Amino acid sequence: MTTSNAAVTGHTDPRLQKLPTAKIVRRQDYTEDLFKIWIEPSVPFSFRPGQYITIGSQNIERPYSIASAPYEAEIELFIEHVLPEHGGKLTPLLYAQHVGDIVSMRPRPKGIFTLDERYTDHVLVGTVTGVAPYVSYVRQFLHDGKSGHRFWVMEGASHWDEFIYDEEFIDLSKAHDFIKFVPTVSRPNAERNKDWQGPTGRVNTIVEEYVESWGLAKENTLLYLCGNPGMIEDVKERMGTKGWNYTEERFWKEDE
Template identity: 50%
Template sequence: MNIKKFDILFIINTNSEKKMENESQPQIKGKFTTCKLVKREDLTHDLIKFWLEPEESFNFKPGQYCTIGTGGIERPYSIVSSPDEKNIELFIEVVPPPDGNLTPLLHELSVGAEMTLRPRGKGIFVIQPQFKNHIFVGTVTGVVPYVSMLRKFLNDTNWPEPEKMENVKREDYQFHVLEGASYSDEFGYDDELTQLSKEHDFIHFYPSVSRPDEAKNSDWKGAKGRINNLVEDYITKLGINPKETCIYACGHPQMIEDVEKRFSDTDFTFLEERFWKDDD
């Protein structure tokens, strides 16, 4: 199996702008610009959507992340929006202290607040254009890079670049989004993905809840179980050629490790991006 991985190595500097505050105030160093929070939506007590207006032009590829900060603390977040959109859209899980440092600060921000923004997107968790079949596996906020990729694909007929597609034609692409969550209200983009799957026969959406018997999921009519336990059967039923397929996994590390293990002795290509529960 062809495995591609990357982990985000991020350094927080703890120097203050003023020497007298050296021990108490962290300072963001290096090149950065700013962005303004122009819209926010609270889905649950710990899941929020942000729309950011960058002060300067911000370039990124679908699937990449941006690095934002406030209070002297920075963290990387995968981008929901397509590069063609005016604002940077984020879907963030709020992790309370002591594990979470930045997300509690972000949760308190109001529209109009200013944040730091590193000048461009980064990351290698991007579309692999040489494959026909794209299996997108994610948990909660792990669906974010897939939404960005699908929006770009639908809005730009010249993407991906034809020269990178080898012998694959754009019209041969098939996208399968498999998203897992504990509760149905954690699906931040289920309406959009469901609608896209209805409008396009090459887009398929398969959400599943892992706690179907709890009261919060009493109205759930979809798949049940952890998404990593369902992905093998789902792919088997497709009957697709492993050599023409890339399996992407984004979100909880245990989910990613399990999916990778299930396909380790196959001809599927595997690409991962991990989100940690704490944001340290």
């Protein structure tokens, strides 16, 4: 028998009321619109790195790429709060939630944006929250003690303080010569970036130059493109047309 989750999720839709739930067990805020929540499902939930979970509240559901790795006990989600005036529906609700609050969850993970081990060289390109699946890939790869693959994480954001996983990737790149991290800011002249000394420009505009400088071979390399659909379209235009293999995960539709 399925019990109603209505009292804790705010769902009035009877179909959503039948879904299992997950509890927010931890939350951390980073900038005014970027935060992470860690959730604990009420039912067994297993996934592959790069897959997403669909969570919901008050009759709204959205998919989120899972940043944690399968070996971890909690599911970590990295979320941008989209204000209601910019079309945000679920994220304003999530942003208002606290540890102990409950969301609904689809019981099965979805998605095929997973690590393709037929290639040995993985160029992981993401915009802000689009880095989430890459965190999962790298954590699980290291946890499994695997070798023989190389990872280049390229993350684009407007401002440097949006690189929420930068310390993790910098530490990993110091510890492992097969992991590299390239964060780039698209608004180098913004006051918020005044101390930034790293690469500048939208990430899509620097992928080609970096891939060439690393001397990667097309037959061994897969480009992963995740997040902003404009970034994905542009990299496909620049690189896909030249024969580079790619795979993509769009977080929204371009015309939205």
